[in-house]
Amino acid sequence: MLKLFHANHSTCSQKVRLCLAEKGLKYQSQLVNLATKEHLTPEYLAINPNGVVPTLIHDGAIITDSGVICEYLDEVFPSVAMLPTDPAERAVVRAWGRYLDEVPTAAIRVPSFNMAFLPRYDDLDDQTFQQQQANVRPIRKQFYERMGRKGFDDSEVDAAMDQFNATLVRMEKRLADAPWISGENFGLADIIVLPLVDRMDDLSFANMWEDMFPRVTDWFQRAKDRPSFTQAFYPKSRLSEFLNIAPLRPADAST
Numbered sequence: 001m002l003k004l005f006h007a008n009h010s011t012c013s014q015k016v017r018l019c020l021a022e023k024g025l026k027y028q029s030q031l032v033n034l035a036t037k038e039h040l041t042p043e044y045l046a047i048n049p050n051g052v053v054p055t056l057i058h059d060g061a062i063i064t065d066s067g068v069i070c071e072y073l074d075e076v077f078p079s080v081a082m083l084p085t086d087p088a089e090r091a092v093v094r095a096w097g098r099y100l101d102e103v104p105t106a107a108i109r110v111p112s113f114n115m116a117f118l119p120r121y122d123d124l125d126d127q128t129f130q131q132q133q134a135n136v137r138p139i140r141k142q143f144y145e146r147m148g149r150k151g152f153d154d155s156e157v158d159a160a161m162d163q164f165n166a167t168l169v170r171m172e173k174r175l176a177d178a179p180w181i182s183g184e185n186f187g188l189a190d191i192i193v194l195p196l197v198d199r200m201d202d203l204s205f206a207n208m209w210e211d212m213f214p215r216v217t218d219w220f221q222r223a224k225d226r227p228s229f230t231q232a233f234y235p236k237s238r239l240s241e242f243l244n245i246a247p248l249r250p251a252d253a254s255t
C-alpha cells in the first residue's frame with residue numbers, strides 16, 4: 001500500500017507522480033495544502049521534519065525526498081527500471097540527479113516565487129505578512145526571508161536564469177550522445193528534470209530552449225508524449241492553472 005503526501009503543482013511531487021506512473025503503480029493520494037501551511041503542522045512535520053512535500057508511506061515505512069522516493073520505488077518495484085543496470089551508467093544517472101537537485105531545482109524557485117506566489121502578499125497588511133512568515137520553516141527560513149514581500153532582486157533572478165540556462169547547455173550536450181538524459185532509456189534523471197522544464201514552460205520561458213537547444217526541445221516533446229506525463233500532470237496541476245493566472249509573463253519575473 002502506497003500513500004503519497006503531495007501537492008498538485010509542486011515540482012517535487014510531480015517527480016514522484018511521474019515515477020509512479022512510469023512504473024504503473026497505484027497509490028493513495030493525500031493532498032497537502034501548502035497555501036494554508038498544512039506542511040508546517042506538527043502532524044506533517046512528524047512524518048517529514050523538513051516540512052516539504054512529497055512524502056511517501058509504504059507499508060508503514062516513511063520515505064522523504066523526491067529523488068530518494070524514486071530510487072526507493074525502483075528498488076522495491078524493479079520490474080520497470082528507472083536506473084540502468086550497469087553500475088557506471090547508474091552512477092552517471094545519479095550524478096545527474098545530484099546536479100539537478102543542487103542547481104536547477106533551486107534556481108527555478110526564484111522565478112516561480114516572484115511570478116506566481118508574490119501576488120498573494122499584495123493584499124496583506126504588514127502585521128499579517130509578518131505573522132505568516134513567523135511559521136517554523138525547517139529548511140526554507142532564510143529563503144523566505146530573502147524573498148520578503150517584494151520578491152527576489154534582479155541579481156538573484158539573473159543568477160537563477162543563468163543556472164537554468166547552464167542546465168539546458170548540459171542537457172543539449174548529453175542528448176547528442178543519448179536519446180534520454182538517463183541514457184538509452186527514459187529514467188530517473190529525466191524524471192527529475194522534466195517538472196523543472198515544464199515549470200519554466202508554464203512561466204513562459206520556453207524560448208530559452210526553443211530558440212537555442214533543438215535536442216532539448218525534441219526531448220521535452222517526447223517526454224510529454226509519454227502516458228506518464230498526462231498521469232502526473234493531470235488538470236490543474238500546473239502552477240498557472242492552480243493559481244488561475246495563465247499565462248505568466250517573463251516580464252513579471254523581476255520586481
Ligand SMILES: N[C@@H](CCC(=O)N[C@@H](CS)C(=O)NCC(=O)O)C(=O)O
Nearest residue numbers: 010011012052053054065066067140
Ligand atoms: N529535496 C526535497 C525538496 C522538497 C521541496 O522543496 N518541496 C517544496 C514543493 S516542490 C515544498 O514543499 N515547499 C514548501 C515551502 O516552500 O514551504 C525533495 O526533493 O523532496
